[in-house]
Amino acid sequence: MDYDYALTTSYDGKLFHTLRTTDTLEAVNAWNKIRDCGDAKEYATYNLSCPSGKMYTQTHYRNGDVQVRL
DSSP, X not given: OOOSEEEEEEETTEEXXXXXXXXXXXXXXXXXXXXXXXXXXXXXXXXXXXXXXXXXXXXXXXXXXXXXXX
């Protein structure tokens, strides 16, 4: 099965989880639920890959800083 969207979660540079879906709404809802660094010791990185080839990135640091790249 081909997937249009992939949302990856990495804790401290190591892949933790990948959500693959063809449903745009599911991908956007998962992206919008990201709030913090989860179980990471220093930082968590979330990447959303879209069918257009565009990638969106959020990096959440343990100190509360957030970096977003669109």
